[in-house]
Amino acid sequence: MSTVFLALQTNEETRPIIEAILQDNPSAVVDEQPAMVKINADGRLVVRRQTIEEITGRDYDLQELQVNMITMSGNLDQTDDEITLFWKA
Amino acid sequence: MDMTVAKKKLGLKERYAVMTRGLDWTPSYQKMEDIYPYIAYEGIKIHDWDKWEDPFRLTMDAYWKYQAEKERKLYSVLDAYTQNNGHLNVTDARYLNTVKLFLSGISPLEYVAHRGFAHAGRQFPGPGPRVACLMQSLDEIRHAQTQVHAVSNYNKYYNGMHDFHHAHDRVWFLSVPKSFFDDAITAGPFEFMVSIGFSFEYVLTNLLFVPFVSGAAYNGDMAAMTFGFSAQSDEARHMTLGLEVIKFILEQDPDNVPIVQRWIDKWTWRGYRVLTLVAMMMDYMLPKRTMSWKESWEIYFEENGGALFKDLARYGIKMPKCAEQIALEKDHLSHQAWSTFYNYAAAANFHTWMPDEDEMEWLSSKYPNSFDKHYRPRYEFWREQAAKGNRFYNKTLPMLCQTCQIPMIFTEPGDATKTCYREVDYKNEKYHFCSDYCKEIFEHEPEKYVQAWLPVHQIYQGNCFPEGTDPTVEGFDPLAKVLEYYHLEHGRDNLDFDISEDKKNFAEWRGQATKNV
Ligand SMILES: [Fe+2]
Numbered sequence A: 001m002s003t004v005f006l007a008l009q010t011n012e013e014t015r016p017i018i019e020a021i022l023q024d025n026p027s028a029v030v031d032e033q034p035a036m037v038k039i040n041a042d043g044r045l046v047v048r049r050q051t052i053e054e055i056t057g058r059d060y061d062l063q064e065l066q067v068n069m070i071t072m073s074g075n076l077d078q079t080d081d082e083i084t085l086f087w088k089a
Numbered sequence B: 001m002d003m004t005v006a007k008k009k010l011g012l013k014e015r016y017a018v019m020t021r022g023l024d025w026t027p028s029y030q031k032m033e034d035i036y037p038y039i040a041y042e043g044i045k046i047h048d049w050d051k052w053e054d055p056f057r058l059t060m061d062a063y064w065k066y067q068a069e070k071e072r073k074l075y076s077v078l079d080a081y082t083q084n085n086g087h088l089n090v091t092d093a094r095y096l097n098t099v100k101l102f103l104s105g106i107s108p109l110e111y112v113a114h115r116g117f118a119h120a121g122r123q124f125p126g127p128g129p130r131v132a133c134l135m136q137s138l139d140e141i142r143h144a145q146t147q148v149h150a151v152s153n154y155n156k157y158y159n160g161m162h163d164f165h166h167a168h169d170r171v172w173f174l175s176v177p178k179s180f181f182d183d184a185i186t187a188g189p190f191e192f193m194v195s196i197g198f199s200f201e202y203v204l205t206n207l208l209f210v211p212f213v214s215g216a217a218y219n220g221d222m223a224a225m226t227f228g229f230s231a232q233s234d235e236a237r238h239m240t241l242g243l244e245v246i247k248f249i250l251e252q253d254p255d256n257v258p259i260v261q262r263w264i265d266k267w268t269w270r271g272y273r274v275l276t277l278v279a280m281m282m283d284y285m286l287p288k289r290t291m292s293w294k295e296s297w298e299i300y301f302e303e304n305g306g307a308l309f310k311d312l313a314r315y316g317i318k319m320p321k322c323a324e325q326i327a328l329e330k331d332h333l334s335h336q337a338w339s340t341f342y343n344y345a346a347a348a349n350f351h352t353w354m355p356d357e358d359e360m361e362w363l364s365s366k367y368p369n370s371f372d373k374h375y376r377p378r379y380e381f382w383r384e385q386a387a388k389g390n391r392f393y394n395k396t397l398p399m400l401c402q403t404c405q406i407p408m409i410f411t412e413p414g415d416a417t418k419t420c421y422r423e424v425d426y427k428n429e430k431y432h433f434c435s436d437y438c439k440e441i442f443e444h445e446p447e448k449y450v451q452a453w454l455p456v457h458q459i460y461q462g463n464c465f466p467e468g469t470d471p472t473v474e475g476f477d478p479l480a481k482v483l484e485y486y487h488l489e490h491g492r493d494n495l496d497f498d499i500s501e502d503k504k505n506f507a508e509w510r511g512q513a514t515k516n517v
């Protein structure tokens, strides 16, 4: 399966999000670059609202991620509860 | 008594449907082909525009909210940076030439992208892509503005940036990025989406912005890093738009597949040729390197683009053939480009220099198959000559490729000792090309590319001198007049970094910042 990735700015807002992603995606690997965190995963990567809310203890709207995203790879699908990145082949 | 009924908030999917398709209507007294005149001539067949959906499902109200937040963040960082004389924290003054290259080469393209997406959005009958194009059009004008604002602080202290937009429309090498985007916005709306939305934003953007932004971060340039990240935060959406548009077109009709394949082939090559400037920036212009051009090509194109084209194979789309040639060029591209700019330092709006010994070592280690054999000896010779007071400035204008407008500096794929040269006769004129791919692009649309405004031809035709210049007077110096036309000052904005005002001023100011005077 090809790698999908999501790159986020390194800051206080993204710290719990990265933690949530690592918790929800066993194949996710963190690659720290200057001022940027790139998370690679095998074929599929999910960002779950509920996990982020559990970690931060506040309501979270997944659209807030718009502010801190740098780049990504893969097909995307976003709902109220999840952002999914995936390859079909 | 009024009863307040607690209304259930709409979910993301419903909100998206209401705020995009829900706002559209079917015209009753105007014909569709009159409202959308450009939609048919490219041969793309669309049967159901409603099949297109933005996977982020972003609506305009949410868009404004998040964009405003991005702007607030960006400008507070820029203020802090300026207030603290942040420009003195960059690694060394050579770094500033990256900023000059970016401002004159890339920022004006952001503005053209803004116009391009406004135009494409207007032409699409489907509300989904129309709203997404509107957002991207607004993003792009924001990028142009924030970049100009961020760099304006550098312009107070350093040379070569004072009239970047004037330069963009005139300076010889800037015709490379300029003509690339002009080519895209003069295509039809579908080709524009494939060229910029897909090929540039999805396939190549990581090679452009990630190196610039992480290069800025590595070299202490917080201003560029911040505008870079702010622009990048829109990029995930742009990439998604590019990919969705392609999938949508391909799913609509099998007849669309060969048309789209041809566009992908063309625009991957066109975009790659523009990235020549980025390749040399990464390998030569950043005092502190992030990764080599070759490494970044391998990660972001070969690995990542490989995954993408594997995914698109189900539509019958293949990896562009030019990828094979690009792989052969990756050991040479940045070195051939930097050699050219070293040569033409008298005619550019930034400074060039020879790499020092440590940098030569880095280049050898990153390019074991090519650097010591082909490029180190050349540099050592130039360095020796410069030490003897013979710093070489080439004053003979080079022949340009009719398609990409880059001088004919590239070597044959697989033979770094032979210049690659192609030509075509068309309507009794001869046209020259840097490669088989640029030649093929011309042959498919000759009537478009014969119109290219080639800076070298224009100089020789006398079109690049200030008004009223008389080139027949005794002792006429064409270069001096061309620089005047570019609004560049000889001896200040151009020539070698070693003798530049930038170098001298930076050392003096940094000294003042760290010592009591
Ligand atoms: Fe942009």
Ligand SMILES: [Fe+2]
Binding pocket: B273, B401, B402, B403, B404, B405, B406, B433, B434, B435, B438
């Ligand atoms: Fe070319």
